Amino acid sequence: MxxxxxxxxxxxxxxxxxxxxxxxxxxxxxxxxxxxxxxxxxxxxxxxxxxxxxxxxxxxxxxxxxxxxxxxxxxxxxxxxxVPPVPIRRYDMLLRVFFFGQISADDAIAYLREQQQAAAAEGERLAELGKMIAPHQDNFTVYGRLALEWGLRSSRLHQEWAEWAIGEVKAHDPAANTDPCEPG
Amino acid sequence: MxxxxxxxxxxxxxxxxxxxxxxxxxxxxxxxxxxxxxxxxxxxxxxxxxxxxxxxxxxxxxxxxxxxxxxxxxxxxxxxxxVPPVPIRRYDMLLRVFFFGQISADDAIAYLREQQQAAAAEGERLAELGKMIAPHQDNFTVYGRLALEWGLRSSRLHQEWAEWAIGEVKAHDPAANTDPCEPG
DNA sequence: CTTCGACATGTCACTACTGGAATGTCAGAG
DNA sequence: CTCTGACATTCCAGTAGTGACATGTCGAAG
Known part of the structure; x- marks a missing residue:
């Protein structure tokens, strides 16, 4: 509620x-x-x-x-x-990760890259939002900035995690070849 | 679905x-x-x-x-x-932050500290879970670890953000005195 | 004077999720 | 033999959230 x-x-x-x-x-x-x-x-x-x-x-x-x-x-x-806040943890994005065994390593990596880009876009959107709202004004805006900062950090977390996860998937299946810098 | x-x-x-x-x-x-x-x-x-x-x-x-x-x-x-995953962003915890203007700075700080502790506890729980599950076994477990890592990083993000937010609230209302190291 | 876009509210059918209750089976301990 | 606890399923009433549709007002531009 x-x-x-x-x-x-x-x-x-x-x-x-x-x-x-x-x-x-x-x-x-x-x-x-x-x-x-x-x-x-x-x-x-x-x-x-x-x-x-x-x-x-x-x-x-x-x-x-x-x-x-x-x-x-x-x-x-x-x-x-x-009233203690209810942590809501429903992550469609992470749910799929559990089932990477059902698709190829290349497809898994492609998925992670998309997530990384989506997170970057979200970060941009929030940065934009931060520029839009006036310097301080009311309480609501002042404290809203705390939430905004959370969003920016979260976007960074997503990107870094995706980067790391791509490395893990590659390590687990060295045959994966989505990196154009490393020819077979 | x-x-x-x-x-x-x-x-x-x-x-x-x-x-x-x-x-x-x-x-x-x-x-x-x-x-x-x-x-x-x-x-x-x-x-x-x-x-x-x-x-x-x-x-x-x-x-x-x-x-x-x-x-x-x-x-x-x-x-x-x-099917692109739907980002679900419903954060009861952050929603409350917008309304910090309705409570005292001390109450706001207490709230953030609780969140910080809750995040730490969640981190512990996940670390425990990580120890419990076998080294690798099946695909499901291997890839589940990627999700687990996300959780651990998220827990750290929460803690660090809360720490930072406490600083912001203090800066905004210097009268707040929940820090026992700085006597009035 | 007409039309368009912003203002403004209300309703409906559907799906997802919650929490609890009811019902019953089977193996093993005492 | 009885009791307990794990196994196992089904149903239900209620709430929250989604997406679309219906309805209507008012001011300004053309």
Whole structure:
């Protein structure tokens, strides 16, 4: 139920509509907790039903501006301080590695190279994102940078690991010949 | 739908029953793709319906030993070679970081320290796991070690990042006093 | 005045995953 | 002979997440 708290957290900084929140999400929270539009609106409804947020005003085009209530703020604090975060470890990418025995060493290496490149691209994307966001502004941005740094380090880890893993696969099957520098 | 392929992959090495697979999962795939018992049995049924696996024999206590079919092996290869892995990025732990503005710097630092310790513990667990599994044996074990190394590096990343983040939080709020070495 | 794009919300069917309960078998220890 | 624990499967209700579709408003450009 983290989306619930993500919304509560965003609304704690500033009141906003579902549409606003969707936009805010895009280059911040979506990087650590993606959500679709339908999920977001649904959760806002449930949050309002539970009294954790309220419709502070209704604007043009059916716009509903939500604001967090005292109960909501309390719930957010409780989540931040008392609820241990659940480590989510589902790595499609690593799952495949277990089954490298089913494909050739060359195919395995090609796979790892693709992963390395994907990680590099992700690193670039995050670096770009870092340049885009203003120097500091609000709390949200300041602390978001901590998460961004995590992403940058993670991207580096992926690249280095892939490099290492390619070496391992080659060591395990010396016949593999994807390196153009070493002719047979 | 990765569980489907995880099962196909396991059965590609050796035929097994649902119960066997559940055990196999525990200290291997569960680290990169957890699954509950109900999910596993359900998926086996669907896999059999789809003709990707078959019941090769029925033993005592209703035991059904499944084996992968040619279609199943083909599906596994296809998944490994042609389907790009979906990066899953849902980090409850990082989500909370965005909302550090809602709690005190001391609380934020305490949170980061807990994360650091959790990562250290996870590292230990994986190191233990590495000692437990036999030197090499089958393909599955050999390549599983690549995933294990990823876990070890990831654990180190978490620890180092947490250390760094604590420094950042302190720099942002110099009043924070959780470091016993620097008296006020 | 029309059309287009941004604003804005809601709903639906589907899949994946969680957690728990129910049911039963078989081998070995006492 | 009985009990326990490992073996073994099935079902179910509930939640979270996905992707697509439906609906409608408003301002500005042409």
């Amino acid at each position: 983290s989306l619930r708290h993500a919304l509560l957290g965003l609304l704690s900084e500033d009141p906003a509509s579902g549409y606003d929140l969707l936009k805010l999400f895009e280059n911040s929270l979506a990087n650590v907790w993606p959500a679709t539009q339908s999920q977001l609106y649904g959760e806002l409804g449930r949050l309002a039903d539970a009294g954790l947020i309220t419709v502070r005003s209704e604007g043009a085009r059916g716009r509903k501006e939500y604001a967090v209530t005292d109960a909501g703020r309390e719930e957010l604090r409780h989540w931040l301080l008392d | 990765s569980l489907r392929h995880a099962l196909l992959g396991l059965l590609s090495e050796d035929p097994a029953s649902g119960y066997d697979l559940l055990k196999l999962f525990e200290n291997s795939l569960a680290n990169v793709w957890p699954a509950t018992q109900s999910q596993l049995y359900g998926e086996l049924g669907r896999l059999a319906d789809a003709g990707l696996i078959t019941v090769r024999s029925e033993g005592a206590r209703g035991r059904k030993e499944y084996a992968v079919t040619d279609a199943g092996r083909e599906e596994l290869r296809h998944w490994l070679l042609d």
